[in-house]
Amino acid sequence: MMKNTNFLIGRGELLTGTIKAPGRYGKKAEAYTLLEAIARLTPQVAATIKELDSLPQITCPHDLAVVQLTLNPSFIAKSYFPSELLRSAGLISIGSKSVKITPEKWTKKASPSECSTTSLFVAGKRSTFRNFETFIKQIEWDSTEASNLSRIERFQSLTTEDRIKGVCDEDTRWFEVGLHMLPDENSTFIQEAFREYSEKEEVKIYSDVSFTAGNLWFVPVEGSFRAVKRLAEFSFVRVMRPVPKLRAFRPLQRGAGATLKCSLPTEQPLSSKPRVAILDGGLPVSHVLEPWLGSYKVLDPDADDDPGGIEHGLAVTSAFLFGPILPSINPARPFSFVDHLRVLDKETGGEDPLAGC
Secondary structure, three states, X not given: OOOOOOOOOOOHHHHOOOOOOOOOOOOOXXXXXXXXXXXXXXXXXXXXXXXXXXXXXXXXXXXXXXXXXXXXXXXXXXXXXXXXXXXXXXXEEEEEEEEEEOOOOOOOOOOOOOEEEEEEEEEEEXXXXXXXXXXXXXXXXXXXXXXXXXXXXXXXXXXXXXXXXXXXXXXXXXXXXXXXXXXXXXXXXXXXXXXXXXXXXXXXXXXXXXEEEOOEEEEEEEOOXXXXXXXXXXXXXXXXXXXXXXXXXXXXXXXXXXXXXXXXXXXXXXXXXXXXXXXXXXXXXXXXXXXXXEEEEEOOOOOOOOHHHHHHHHHHHHHHHHOOOOOOOOOOOOOOOEEEEEOOOOOHHHOOHHHHO
């Protein structure tokens, strides 16, 4: 009789081995092969290079330009960001936006239809863009750069029409301009170049009221519409739009409706921590909302109240505090106090255009 080995007593590790866990997901199918991607993008890149080379040097600070790179809708997850392709090509992503396109192909079984995708704003030297056509033809078929390239749907420059938004005409003189800045780098050279270009085109810029949001610098400008349109050729301009104007209250024609009596609560608001401000047309000298009013400020003490503004301001503040007041139901305690700022008055229609910035 053969002696049985008792693995439970010793050397049980002889029964162990490494078991590789299966991947959670299989490799995602590509919309285009590398050869298809190169064939599709080469003419787009060539057209973009031609447009960039036609730009005056003053519009491309340090010879930098910006192009728009739109991803195929099947590859908009963060994990599909073409970081390796951009790094290898010497390009840098400076922003993005959501756009709607109909791709030529995608990975779904259904025929392509219009849908949302991501469009990247990419900056680089014009010489780098000139080399991009050669670069994509030398990518190895099994590299990460090849996968990145296969997921690009469009490669194009930005036109004046792409940048100018809103309704404007020959009489529009005040615009707000948003410019791309380089992330994690000193971008003052872009701002200085834009000031120089604006001066050349006889457009006045108001840097003292400019501000930065993320990688965008917003600055108001004043000039003829034709001159401002030429500013849209500046390579780092993301958007240009007319400065919004503060509008005076339009006359409200209301019939005398039924009056409604109610008992307002006597308790303090539920919390004193939230800070809430109503920017509207002001409040009357005497009103019933005083117990819940944190402060009241008039931004232009030299201007008189707009008669319609007082009524509107009181209604908006009441709506915030108590919501709709129903018959036979007393309003509940407000959630918080509220501050009211009178920003609209009798002189609103003649305000400085920069008041809308």
